[in-house]
Amino acid sequence: xxxxxxxxxxxxxxxxxxxxxxxxxxxxxxxxxxxxxxxxxxxxxxxxxxxxxxxxxxxxxxxxxxxxxxxxxxxxxxxxxxxxxxxxxxxxxxxxxxxxxxxxxxxxxxxxxxxxxxxxxxxxxxxxxxxxxxxxxxxxxxxxxxxxxxxxxxxxxxxxxxxxxxxxxxxxxxxxxxxxxxxxxxxxxxxxxxxxxxxxxxxxxxxxxxxxxxxxxxxxxxxxxxxxxxxxxxxxxxxxxxxxxxxxxxxxxxxxxxxxxx
Amino acid sequence: xxxxxxxxxxxxxxxxxxxxxxxxxxxxxxxxxxxxxxxxxxxxxxxxxxxxxxxxxxxxxxxxxxxxxxxxxxxxxxxxxxxxxxxxxxxxxxxxxxxxxxxxxxxxxxxxxxxxxxxxxxxxxxxxxxxxxxxxxxxxxxxxxxxxxxxxxxxxxxxxxxxxxxxxxxxxxxxxxxxxxxxxxxxxxxxxxxxxxxxxxxxxxxxxxxxxxxxxxxxxxxxxxxxxxxxxxxxxxxxxxxxxxxxxxxxxxxxxxxxxxx
Numbered sequence: 001x002x003x004x005x006x007x008x009x010x011x012x013x014x015x016x017x018x019x020x021x022x023x024x025x026x027x028x029x030x031x032x033x034x035x036x037x038x039x040x041x042x043x044x045x046x047x048x049x050x051x052x053x054x055x056x057x058x059x060x061x062x063x064x065x066x067x068x069x070x071x072x073x074x075x076x077x078x079x080x081x082x083x084x085x086x087x088x089x090x091x092x093x094x095x096x097x098x099x100x101x102x103x104x105x106x107x108x109x110x111x112x113x114x115x116x117x118x119x120x121x122x123x124x125x126x127x128x129x130x131x132x133x134x135x136x137x138x139x140x141x142x143x144x145x146x147x148x149x150x151x152x153x154x155x156x157x158x159x160x161x162x163x164x165x166x167x168x169x170x171x172x173x174x175x176x177x178x179x180x181x182x183x184x185x186x187x188x189x190x191x192x193x194x195x196x197x198x199x200x201x202x203x204x205x206x207x208x209x210x211x212x213x214x215x216x217x218x219x220x221x222x223x224x225x226x227x228x229x230x231x232x233x234x235x236x237x238x239x240x241x242x243x244x245x246x247x248x249x250x251x252x253x254x255x256x257x258x259x260x261x262x
Numbered sequence: 263x264x265x266x267x268x269x270x271x272x273x274x275x276x277x278x279x280x281x282x283x284x285x286x287x288x289x290x291x292x293x294x295x296x297x298x299x300x301x302x303x304x305x306x307x308x309x310x311x312x313x314x315x316x317x318x319x320x321x322x323x324x325x326x327x328x329x330x331x332x333x334x335x336x337x338x339x340x341x342x343x344x345x346x347x348x349x350x351x352x353x354x355x356x357x358x359x360x361x362x363x364x365x366x367x368x369x370x371x372x373x374x375x376x377x378x379x380x381x382x383x384x385x386x387x388x389x390x391x392x393x394x395x396x397x398x399x400x401x402x403x404x405x406x407x408x409x410x411x412x413x414x415x416x417x418x419x420x421x422x423x424x425x426x427x428x429x430x431x432x433x434x435x436x437x438x439x440x441x442x443x444x445x446x447x448x449x450x451x452x453x454x455x456x457x458x459x460x461x462x463x464x465x466x467x468x469x470x471x472x473x474x475x476x477x478x479x480x481x482x483x484x485x486x487x488x489x490x491x492x493x494x495x496x497x498x499x500x501x502x503x504x505x506x507x508x509x510x511x512x513x514x515x516x517x518x519x520x521x522x523x524x
Contacts (some may be wrong), residue, residue: 045307048314049325053335063311065416072413073315092332151334154327180524183445187523261523262442 004029008075012083015251018096018100021085023247025119030256032185033249034061034074034114035226036084038102038242039233041066044111046154047233053151057160057228059116059184061252067108074252080112086245093237102242103254110242115226116185117249118163120256124178130171133212136182140247141165142206143225147199148190150232150261158232162222166214172221179223191222198222224251265364266291271335272515274345280362283347285509287381292366294447295511296323296336296376297488298346298415300364300504301495303328306373308416309495313377315413316447319422321378321446321492329370336514342374348507355499364504372504378447379486379511380425380509382518386440392433395474402509404468405487409461412494413458420494425450426465428476434483441485443522453484460484 003011004026011028014020024033039047044066051058062071069080081103089097089105118141122132134141141163148160167175172192180188191198203220204211208227214220230243244250265273266288273290276282279368286295288486289508301309306328313320324333343365351359351367355465384394403425410422429437442450453460465482470489476482483504492505506512 035293041307045303045310048307048310049327051313052310052322060314063314065311157342177524183523262439 003027004110008253011251012075012078015085016079016082021100024085024249024251025247028063028251030123032061032074032078032252032253032254032256032259033117033119035117036080036242036250037113037230037233037245038106038110039082039113039238040240041109041111043233043238044234046156047113047229048230049155050150050153051113051229053153054068054160054228055183056187056190057150057226059186060113061116061184062114064112066111069106069122070116071112071250074114074254077160080250081106084244084248084250086248088243088245090160090234090241090243092239093234097196099243105240105242114250114252115229117226118186118223119249120185120259121179121182123256124182125175128174128175128178130167130175130178133166134210137212139212140209142203142211143208143227144195144200150228155236156232161208161225161231162198163225163229164220164222166212166220169219170219172219175221181262183261184259186223189221190224193219194204195220199252265289268513270427271339273386273513274337274340275489277347278341278344283362285507286347286511286513294323294336294516294518294521295379295381296514296515297379298342298504298506299375299377299492299495300342300368300372300498301375302375302502303371304415305495305498305500308373309491312412312415313375313491314416315415316490317445318423318449318452318486319412319488321448322375323378324376324445326374328373331374333374333512333514336376336516341385342512343368346506346510346512348510350505350507351404352496352503353507354501355363355477355496360507363437367502367504369522375511376489376514378404379488380448380485381511382447383441383444385518387437388438390436392429392440395428396472401474402471404465404473405470405489406457406462407469412490417498418494420497422452423470423487423489423493424460425471426473426482426484430479431481434481436482443524445523446521448485448488451483452486455481457482499505513519
């Protein structure tokens with residue numbers, strides 16, 4: 001069966017059964033996918049306040065009750081311990097295990113966070129005839145650490161990470177309009193133009209992901225990126241923290257369009 | 263000095279010094295006012311998750327660090343213990359004190375929440391020539407308990423409380439557009455028309471506030487109301503919880519228009 005036409009629950013079942021182990025881009029087309037972050041209860045309040053204070057990089061889609069692994073708002077029947085194709089388990093801030101099932105690591109005091117991901121607004125850009133370069137070039141989106149400091153919360157603090165998509169000036173204006181409708185998946189850009197203004201030295205050398213071609217008549221457009229909260233949390237070297245593996249997201253029951261504000 | 267033209271910090275200073283003790287409606291015109299809820303740290307995570315799950319009745323503008331009384335995002339120089347004209351202190355869910363200063367009650371483990379209030383979107387309605395009846399009739403807005411259950415979080419659960427503004431059908435459509443731009447202050451209506459559909463028996467007898475005139479050619483329009491989180495939290499009879507006194511809000515440094523999403 002074509003992965004793009006699966007329903008979200010069919011896609012999650014394939015993943016849970018181990019018959020899909022790859023990235024989730026393009027699966028269950030039209031439905032919101034989420035970044036996963038799992039932290040112990042003792043860190044969860046500060047992490048949630050951090051997200052509240054930095055809604056552009058950290059748009060919260062769902063928070064589980066402590067110990068529960070069901071995302072109540074976005075896919076009540078799902079199991080966050082098994083329904084993503086690949087997880088990263090970090091101990092003391094160091095990647096210690098890559099796995100397809102985190103049932104054993106999910107202790108009673110774990111809290112799961114689902115954060116909005118850019119797949120949703122990229123779909124909206126494409127539907128508005130705005131080309132998305134890293135999709136055209138079949139690469140991972142280029143991401144950069146910036147000089148924009150997030151608003152700290154508790155021990156969590158650090159720079160905002162942004163993703164970059166090059167486009168024509170006229171498209172950049174339309175892109176502001178289109179993505180403003182989706183505040184739950186990073187919303188409007190945080191910067192357009194000179195990368196130096198936000199502390200980025202070289203667009204050719206992203207801190208995460210891969211570089212993409214920028215044509216002469218194009219301007220770089222920067223969006224707050226969901227890598228930010230993970231990077232910030234990891235600096236605290238929590239005893240344990242679990243995330244999705246890059247590109248291996250959680251597929252929700254929420255349609256992209258239904259997260260739009262207008 | 264005319265209260266409407268005070269800057270937010272001037273207004274807060276008048277309040278802090280005790281030279282303004284009344285409701286804040288109309289003060290520092292054009293700036294966002296917030297509902298205050300103060301709960302001990304042990305309840306704060308569940309309360310914040312409750313707000314995240316119910317963003318229409320509980321739009322979070324700001325959360326203080328535990329023990330801090332400065333609203334970092336919305337008025338960093340302010341003091342939540344003194345800068346509101348009147349507070350309600352509840353013990354075990356019962357109103358035990360009405361006061362103008364909560365310095366003594368604000369222990370090290372207190373967390374302050376500022377939640378969006380409808381003053382902002384009422385201003386936007388008026389600017390769009392949509393009449394706001396309770397302002398015309400100089401009454402408090404009518405509020406009703408509904409049959410719409412909030413999504414629970416921890417021990418917090420209960421029905422959504424809504425406010426009602428009657429208007430012509432054409433104005434109701436415009437009102438959806440206008441208030442959709444302000445998701446941080448309750449956003450779009452939750453219901454238009456037949457009150458029975460959301461469990462309201464009699465518009466003449468609101469559960470809170472005062473009733474207003476509804477003309478024959480008007481339809482009632484219902485918005486999620488900031489009374490909801492207080493009502494829900496109070497059911498838990500926390501040892502201590504502090505709120506603003508009705509109408510005696512916190513005045514932020516944030517301009518109404520700058521909270522709009524588009």
